[in-house]
Amino acid sequence: MVILPTSRPYLQSDGAIHVQLPEPDRNGQVAVPKGDGNVQTLNFYLLRLHEIFIFVCQCFKKKQIDRTQRHFHVLFLFFCETRNGLKPRMMTSDSSQHLGAPAGTNYHSHFESRPNVPRFPGGSSNSNRDIDRLKNQHHEELRRRASYQKIYKEVKDSNDGIQTDTDGFKEPHPRTPHNYQLEKIKKEPRPPKHPTDSDSSDTEDVMTDIVPIPTAPEAPPLGLPVVSQPILAVPVHQLQSQMTPYQTTNPMVPLSDYNNFTKLEPHPAVADASINFDPNDNGLSSTVLPGNGPEGMVIEATKRREIRLQKNREAARECRRKKKEYIKCLENRVQVLEAQNKGLIDELKNLKEMYCHKPAGSQQQ
DNA sequence: TAGGAGATCCGTCAACACGA
DNA sequence: TCGTGTTGACGGATCTCCTA
Numbered sequence A: 001m002v003i004l005p006t007s008r009p010y011l012q013s014d015g016a017i018h019v020q021l022p023e024p025d026r027n028g029q030v031a032v033p034k035g036d037g038n039v040q041t042l043n044f045y046l047l048r049l050h051e052i053f054i055f056v057c058q059c060f061k062k063k064q065i066d067r068t069q070r071h072f073h074v075l076f077l078f079f080c081e082t083r084n085g086l087k088p089r090m091m092t093s094d095s096s097q098h099l100g101a102p103a104g105t106n107y108h109s110h111f112e113s114r115p116n117v118p119r120f121p122g123g124s125s126n127s128n129r130d131i132d133r134l135k136n137q138h139h140e141e142l143r144r145r146a147s148y149q150k151i152y153k154e155v156k157d158s159n160d161g162i163q164t165d166t167d168g169f170k171e172p173h174p175r176t177p178h179n180y181q182l183e184k185i186k187k188e189p190r191p192p193k194h195p196t197d198s199d200s201s202d203t204e205d206v207m208t209d210i211v212p213i214p215t216a217p218e219a220p221p222l223g224l225p226v227v228s229q230p231i232l233a234v235p236v237h238q239l240q241s242q243m244t245p246y247q248t249t250n251p252m253v254p255l256s257d258y259n260n261f262t263k264l265e266p267h268p269a270v271a272d273a274s275i276n277f278d279p280n281d282n283g284l285s286s287t288v289l290p291g292n293g294p295e296g297m298v299i300e301a302t303k304r305r306e307i308r309l310q311k312n313r314e315a316a317r318e319c320r321r322k323k324k325e326y327i328k329c330l331e332n333r334v335q336v337l338e339a340q341n342k343g344l345i346d347e348l349k350n351l352k353e354m355y356c357h358k359p360a361g362s363q364q365q
Numbered sequence B: 001t002a003g004g005a006g007a008t009c010c011g012t013c014a015a016c017a018c019g020a
Numbered sequence C: 001t002c003g004t005g006t007t008g009a010c011g012g013a014t015c016t017c018c019t020a
Helices: A037-061 A068-083 A126-143 A146-158 A177-187 A197-209 A236-241 A268-272 A294-356 A360-364
Strands: A017-020 A096-098
Touching: none
Parallel strands: none
Antiparallel strands: A017 A096
């Protein structure tokens, strides 16, 4: 892993700790020489945090600072945000920041003014704030989707022993899919279904943009095994390009057009009705039978069946899309947690070294 | 280049939950 | 009880990759 060289933190005359941070780009991301930027950025912050933390510890040991508690408070908040995968608030256009300000400086306001909403790194500029909010809201809803508890449990079981209380990924509530859907509807009423904006534009954006965390299409970061199938990273429009013609052109094509592609089987209700029903009939002919009475019933039943099949077809498509998206979120999360875990292990290791190999002279203090 | 194996996608059915 | 939405399971179609 390539780490940008930065100046180490140092203590200023007023007691503030000066930290030199790299210049973030327009989206608040720190440029990393190569590789996957997001994970490396996260690791970068973790390592910088580790440096700062050790520096503060050393200052404390040497009694060089008198506002240690404040420093640690800021560091703690920094740490929490970093663990949450957030861009720490102290990153501004000015790369020289202070982790401890002279008395009276309201350096806490950076953190306290923020809503406690889990967010992903990057994209936190003012212009993208609303987009971020929508993305994260959608992401959170997906995370809580109870129907995927099974998948979540598998992932969780594989991570037994890892504390993940601060990363914003809570175990889903014991809700049924229907409950979840109802809650969602109560919160934000669904717009009327439209063939062009319901499944295409909205969901495509989600599939391609919602997770700025690395998807590792080329090489796994930090030597992690690639857990995602390549198809999971394919945008929806590419998937749709592989669909059959009636799926790509217009999802609300007339039923007569569907008849050209779907092979219909006799509906049980129709077969049980003891009406003029040919078991060898595929249902297409019945739709064109004229008149009413038994034949009209056949037409009615066939049309109902066609409508139901069409709805279920679309529902299945949407269900699969959500499932893939959810799995993609989980995979991204695994990578983030792996990165966090590595950073914390390194931090623990360094702290152990620092406190287990104390110089003999420092014991007297 | 043909074809076999595996992966992926899609439509359908069935089961379930829930509201009307 | 009925209608509807959701999702697991199943089978067929298609695609991709590898090998002879």
